[in-house]
Amino acid sequence: MSTKQLSKGRSVTDLIAGGTAGLFEALVCHPLDTIKVRMQLYRKSGQKPPGFIRTGINIAQKETFLSLYKGLGAVVIGIVPKMALRFSSYEFYRDLLRGPDGSITSGKTFLAGVGAGITEAVMVVNPMEVVKIRLQAQHHSMADPLDVPKYRNAPHAAFLIVKEEGFKTLYRGVSLTAARQATNQGVNFTVYSKLREELQKRQGTETLPGWQTSCIGLISGALGPLSNAPLDTIKTRLQKTTFANNENGLVRIMKIGKQLIKEDGVHALYKGITPRIMRVAPGQAVTFTVYEFMKGVLAPAPKTEQVAASKLN
Template sequence: MSAATTKPKQVKKGGITDLVAGGTAGLFEALCCHPLDTVKVRMQLYRKSGQKPPGFIRTGINIVEKEAFLSLYKGLGAVVIGIVPKMALRFSSYEFFRSLLYKPDGTISTGSTFIAGVGAGITEAVLVVNPMEVVKIRLQAQHHSMADPLDIPKYRNAPHAAYTIVREEGFKTLYRGVSLTAARQATNQGVNFTVYSKIRERLQEYHGTTDLPAWQTSCIGLISGALGPLSNAPLDTIKTRLQKTTFASNESGMVRIVKIGKQLVKEEGMGALYKGITPRIMRVAPGQAVTFTVYEFMKRVLSGEAQLPGLSSKKLG
């Protein structure tokens, strides 16, 4: 198996392509997979009470029964608002870092592909993901019924939550846990892009074409998306606990991170660091399948190599 790959042909108007294709892919991912993310966050925030913690199915059922079905989409506004710049940054920064790491002969090693993915993960984490997740987690953590108009939550929607957080706790609160978010996104995208690109290259070689069927792209995304969460689950659990807190602290971020980690292990055992891993994999893996499939398709549409469903038949008519 070769460790290096040939430099791909450049797509015209790459920046616009990354923005539109990435944003569209991210929107589809959010709409399809957000309920699983809400269940994951609730599981990570569950405090030990002498009873066995509910599993991901029971947690989801509890949310629907007590707070209505639409409660599974709490925080979706924050995700949708941030998804276009997030995906645009992810794919464009990945291609940028990748372009810096090509060898003189036009090839790139597996290690360099991983580094490009790490760079993309850190970039999106700092510029978009962390503020978006602070707002999202605050919304998801609220136990109120969306079916009861008299049950008014503290945070009404994503813009209101962001405004309230900044007003009451300061702008820097939006960057609480940014080091953990950056570490999580770096490992996620490092693994994600490396596994995706390498499997895709092997399939392209096998089929003798650069265009793969959508189902194969989805399968590759599913595999690559599942590996990231397994590598950084403890970071994600600690990050969720840290970003949910509403009180100010004079302690440094690293001190609080260590303190939360120690408290989790002491009170609930090592397994607590992996709370929500099942819904997270169930959310991230199919999310990446959707993202890469829609992204690759939209790139072909924008480059004129494919058409949106229905357009060709309309033209023929």
């Protein structure tokens, strides 16, 4: 089999494995994302802001438990191609950056992750998040048939946003999303790759057990949000706005940041960091575990190839 055929086959495997991993991650972790968004959108009212547990309980009590899954349709529609694109583009950039002997440094692994983050942000993540945030921001009970929300579901929300505000609204905050995804995936893939490589060396095996993959995915997933929480909070506020604004994107970003600090202090930039870590970290644990499992199912490597691969990582 030619190198080109092998590369094509691996790309298809990365797409399918990444898409499947994304689907499982969304189903397991979406409620935490809804809580995070509500915390980030909370405005000071003279009372102490509710914590992530109280926010979740309030949503479930006032709007039913299913309200924790608001925006899931937008996520599922977007996350399958997002994860497929993330892993396939990461492997693509990683192959481009490998040395003549097939080795790759941590710095180049980071760059491959940054490239994957920017690619997914522009092509999938930003439009998906604008729709998701609009749905999650709606305070309505899903148990009351008379409480009709403006946005009924993800396709309806996307249609209304484009109709009322223009297609470019789906790309509101794209620079922040790209910066967030770039730092997230740069840190995520670098830490995951190095921890995985270390475990492979220590145990003398290419294939790690699922619980180890989950643990290193959990660790790598927790570090990204800590590096870019302010970007995520400002992005959420920016994408939630429904009015047209002709101000320069950077001007609006600075204005939202200054307003947040003025109203609630610097710590406001880290609103929702706890549920975000609680959502992203286990999400990455699920993602990497399912991804590695699916790769093993779709394209199990012969033992001779496993030994060679372990020397190149």
